[in-house]
Amino acid sequence: MPQRLTMPPIQYKDAGVDLDIYEQSMARLPSLMRRTHTPRVMPLEGGFAGLFRLDFAGKLFARQYRDPVLVSCTDGVGTKLKVAQRANxxxxxxxxxxxxxxxxxxxxxxxxxxxxxxxxxxxxxPDRLEQVVRGISDGCIDGESALIGGETAIMPDLYGPDDYDLAGFSVGVVERDRLIDGSRIGAGDVILGLASSGLHSNGYSLVRKIVFDAAGLGLEDTVAECDGSTVADLLMVPTRIYVQPVRAVLRHYRKKQVVHGIAHITGGGLVENLSRILPAGVMLDIDPGSWPVPPVFGWLQRLGEVPAEEMARVFNRGVGMALVVSEHFAESIARQLIETGVETWPIGRILARHDGP
Structure with a gap:
C-alpha cells in the first residue's frame, strides 16, 4: 500500500487570517466609537448589535417625536480608495x-x-484599520451621528494584501410633516448651490484614467494651476459634510416650509441629481456661470481633453449640494449658510414646464 504523507496541522493563520492580530485591531476601535456617542446610545458591551433610543415622551433627551419617519441609506467611497491605497x-x-x-x-x-x-x-x-476608523469617527462627529457598530472582514482570497473596501449605513429621523421630498417645489423657487470641497468621491475611475494612465503623473507631482498642490493632496481632499449648516437652516425655519428640495450632487452631476427631486410640471433653469468652478476641474478637463458635457455629467464642478428654496427666503438662507463657512450662490430657478406645441 502507498504510504500516506502526514500533514502539519493547518491553522487560520495559514489561510491568511491571524486572529491574534485581528484582536489587536479590534481593541483599538471602541474609543473611536465612544467619542461619537450621545446619551441616546445605550451600552451593550460585547453585544451583536448597537442600540439607540428614540424619545417619544420628550422627557429624556429634549427630542419629542410626534410622527417620526426613519430614513436610511447606504453608500461607499468607490475607486477613490485606489488612490488612498496608492498614496498610503x-x-x-x-x-x-x-x-x-x-x-x-x-x-x-x-x-x-x-x-x-x-x-x-x-x-x-491594525494601523491601517485604525486610520480608516478614525476618519469615520471624525466624520460622524461632523455628521452628528453616533458610530454604534460595524464589521471588519478579512478576506485574503478576495482582496489583494493592501486592498480594502468600505461601505457605510446611516439612519436618521424626520417628522412626517417636515419631510422634504421635492413635492413642494414650484415655479419661482430659487436654486442655491453649496460649495463642494473638491472632487468629493465621484468620478475617480475617470480621474485615475486621466491622471495616472493618460498623463502618467505621480502622486507627488505638483499642479501649477491648483496653487502648486500635489496630485495626492488634490485627489485626497475629503467630501464635505453638510449636516450642521443645513440642519441649522432647517431648525431656524422649523415653523415654515421654506426649503422645498435638497439634492446631493454626486455621480450624474448637477442637472441629473436635481432632476430626481422635481415634481411634474416644472423644470430647471441653471445658470452655469453663476458660481466659480474650482481649478481642479479645469485641470482634469484640460489634462484629459474631456468634453464639457462629460465633465458636467461626471463631477460636481464645485457644487456639492443644492437647495431649492422659496424665493422670498433665498437671500436669508444663503446668508446663513455663508455665515457657517459654506460658500453659497444662487445658481438658477425653477420654471413652469410648458409641454406640447
Whole structure:
C-alpha cells in the first residue's frame, strides 16, 4: 500500500487570517466609537448589535417625536480608495464614507442618528484599520451621528494584501410633516448651490484614467494651476459634510416650509441629481456661470481633453449640494449658510414646464 504523507496541522493563520492580530485591531476601535456617542446610545458591551433610543415622551433627551419617519441609506467611497491605497493615506476616506451617506439622508430633511460601517480587507493591518476608523469617527462627529457598530472582514482570497473596501449605513429621523421630498417645489423657487470641497468621491475611475494612465503623473507631482498642490493632496481632499449648516437652516425655519428640495450632487452631476427631486410640471433653469468652478476641474478637463458635457455629467464642478428654496427666503438662507463657512450662490430657478406645441 502507498504510504500516506502526514500533514502539519493547518491553522487560520495559514489561510491568511491571524486572529491574534485581528484582536489587536479590534481593541483599538471602541474609543473611536465612544467619542461619537450621545446619551441616546445605550451600552451593550460585547453585544451583536448597537442600540439607540428614540424619545417619544420628550422627557429624556429634549427630542419629542410626534410622527417620526426613519430614513436610511447606504453608500461607499468607490475607486477613490485606489488612490488612498496608492498614496498610503487612509485617515480621510472614512470621512468620505460618512459624508456620502449622511448627505443623502439630509436630502429628506432628516436628523442623522447613528452610523454603521463595513470594512473588508485583504489582510489584518491594525494601523491601517485604525486610520480608516478614525476618519469615520471624525466624520460622524461632523455628521452628528453616533458610530454604534460595524464589521471588519478579512478576506485574503478576495482582496489583494493592501486592498480594502468600505461601505457605510446611516439612519436618521424626520417628522412626517417636515419631510422634504421635492413635492413642494414650484415655479419661482430659487436654486442655491453649496460649495463642494473638491472632487468629493465621484468620478475617480475617470480621474485615475486621466491622471495616472493618460498623463502618467505621480502622486507627488505638483499642479501649477491648483496653487502648486500635489496630485495626492488634490485627489485626497475629503467630501464635505453638510449636516450642521443645513440642519441649522432647517431648525431656524422649523415653523415654515421654506426649503422645498435638497439634492446631493454626486455621480450624474448637477442637472441629473436635481432632476430626481422635481415634481411634474416644472423644470430647471441653471445658470452655469453663476458660481466659480474650482481649478481642479479645469485641470482634469484640460489634462484629459474631456468634453464639457462629460465633465458636467461626471463631477460636481464645485457644487456639492443644492437647495431649492422659496424665493422670498433665498437671500436669508444663503446668508446663513455663508455665515457657517459654506460658500453659497444662487445658481438658477425653477420654471413652469410648458409641454406640447
Amino acid at each position: 493615506r487612509h485617515d480621510t476616506v472614512g470621512r468620505d464614507l460618512v459624508a456620502m451617506c449622511v448627505n443623502d439622508a439630509l436630502c429628506t430633511g432628516a436628523e442623522p442618528l447613528f452610523f454603521l460601517d463595513y470594512i473588508a480587507m485583504g489582510r489584518d493591518d
